[in-house]
Amino acid sequence: MATEEEKKRNLARINAMIIYGLEKGLWDLFGESALATTNTVGQGMLEILEKSMGLEIAGEDPQDILTEIGRIFVDEFGIATDFDIQKDDDDVNFDVKNCVLMHVEKDLLAEGIQPFMCPYLNIAVAAMRKRMGTKARISKIDVDTENHACALQFQML
């Protein structure tokens, strides 16, 4: 029988497999249009960060909001070891190292699917939409599985 620690890890794996199944299913049906589902997901996640983690959006500088999202991901969620996010005019670029979701992304990429449920992208897009009132388009999801690093980008429209 697994220890309590092992059970928790296995439980996390089950959830990751379910997310994999949903992403694969949506991608197989809709292709890139599946990215439209990220709007709802990002909004819900953003609410958690605002209510439970003290993230402030209204009136804050967009770069400060993005930097704080990165800090929360590392310090409060431990989702990655390093997280750098920079806003450059209408482009928002992320560099993420050692994301705990890397194995899900590997499996999706092996099937030719873009890992569009990336929480960083979804939450950051939702935050920018709320702060600046504009839509966004995910423009890059580059996953380097060998070096456990991701380079992501979305564009404000």
Add this chain to the structure above:
Amino acid sequence: MATDEQKKANRLRLTELSLLSLSTSTWDILGETAFSFSGPMGRKILNIMEQEMGLEIAGEDPKDVMMEISRIFVDEFGFASDIEVREAGDGNFEVRVRNCVNRGLTDKLMAAGVEKPFICPIMNACQAALRRMDFKMQKDVEKWVDGNGSIIRFTQV
């Protein structure tokens, strides 16, 4: 900064939210056709059980296989306190999941309009196994209030 335990709890919350949002979006778009996504999820879970937890399917009795899947969910994943597999006559089966760890998530899914928890990993893993053994069976799942879990039914097609 959060402790490691707090980080794990925060990650679980975030994953559950991803699951909730993604499942709700999928159901909103597809309705009961969302069950078509259950196959990839179930197969993935089954593969892990075979490769890492000693599950054997070939040449085994379907009830025995489902009992072993259930044991793995309890002992290795801590997914429920107890899972009972019963024969329900005419080659049909009933799987009773007591104190399911995802009961809260499933209640939220139903409150969000997802009529059936098509992401149930126990149902999906069992059905993937039945399919592998060439048993064509319809599945259904309902809330089991007294057991704080679910009752999953597999009926011959």
